[in-house]
Amino acid sequence: MAALRPADLAQAVGVSAQQVRNYEDAGVLPPVPRSASGYRQFSERHLEALLTFRSLVPGFGVIAARSIMRTVHDGDVPGALALVDAAHADLHDQRRRLHRTAAALAALAGGVTTGSAAAPAGVASGLRVGEAARLLGVRPSALRTWEAAGLLTPSREPGTSYRTYSPDDVRDAQLVLLLRQSYYGLAQVGSVLGELRRTGSTEALQAVLAQRREQLTARSLAMLDGAGRLFAYLSSEPSEPPAPSDPAAAASRASRTASPALAQGVPAQGS
Known part of the structure; x- marks a missing residue:
């Protein structure tokens, strides 16, 4: 040879x-x-x-x-x-998280205009930052960065001032993560979420969701x-x-x- x-x-x-x-x-x-x-x-x-x-x-x-x-x-x-x-296994986890995000978006679309959007099912109240981060598959520092950008508003525990995340906070974080995975800047994420809260339209997020599905399928x-x-x-x-x-x-x-x-x-x- x-x-x-x-x-x-x-x-x-x-x-x-x-x-x-x-x-x-x-x-x-x-x-x-x-x-x-x-x-x-x-x-x-x-x-x-x-x-x-x-x-x-x-x-x-x-x-x-x-x-x-x-x-x-x-x-x-x-x-x-x-x-x-x-x-x-990591790709499978990403698909599962995307499915949860889609469910959260569907619940939000059904109730955002009436102020009664359902929180994600199976999510406990009062999660600490590490627990919320593990649920989402991100680092705790990412949640703090999103909070500093005004995208999340977790409560503070009386006495300790520890952040606590409600099911609604987790849902918002899921949407932020979806947009960040689609290469949206923090300012762009804020604009999309702001439009969602003002008009109740999930059209932009649905498009991002479909794009993310295509990305995972391609990978x-x-x-x-x-x-x-x-x-x-x-x-x-x-x-x-x-x-x-x-x-x-x-x-x-x-x-x-x-x-x-x-x-x-x-x-x-x-x-």
Whole structure:
């Protein structure tokens, strides 16, 4: 099997040769042998690893994808699969929170004009900031930031001045979170919520809700694509050490084996 140069792998996925070396250092690629003169000798196996990593990134993100590949190359396949499972579990949690937000929005739409909007079901009264944050899946500091921006108005416990969150406060925080996940600035969030309270219209929030559903669906599909590529990588046998060959032929072969997903515009990382 012919050896590949850093430039061959770089050309196959649309990054710089230096980025390929960075991937090697990060453990994204399996160990790379050197020639007698000290040159890196990449193989088809390294190209497969690089393509697998790049396929994981759209669904899992750069950090998780790097951790998955590094764990594989450390010889801990069960650990790598645990990272995959954790990412799927996180996505499932996001879907559940989105469902609760949709229910809260529906209740708000039904009663905002009469001042009798129902609070979220199953939410206790008097939650402390940490409890409310865990329910929402955010950091306590996020709730404090939203309060400082005038988006939330939790009560204060007499004597201790601890913040306490009612079911209505949690509902408002769910709506703030929905908008923030859709890249609304704090001022924009305030405008949308203000319009909701003035007119009772949930049209803007319903549009954001639909957009967020589409985002989660797209990420889920991307995770399936990446997991499929990872399965293929784990199922294939490592190839024999590379032998020197014509660089032009090696580059041509590397380009032909590139993933179709890359041709569809997966952004180059670190390029």
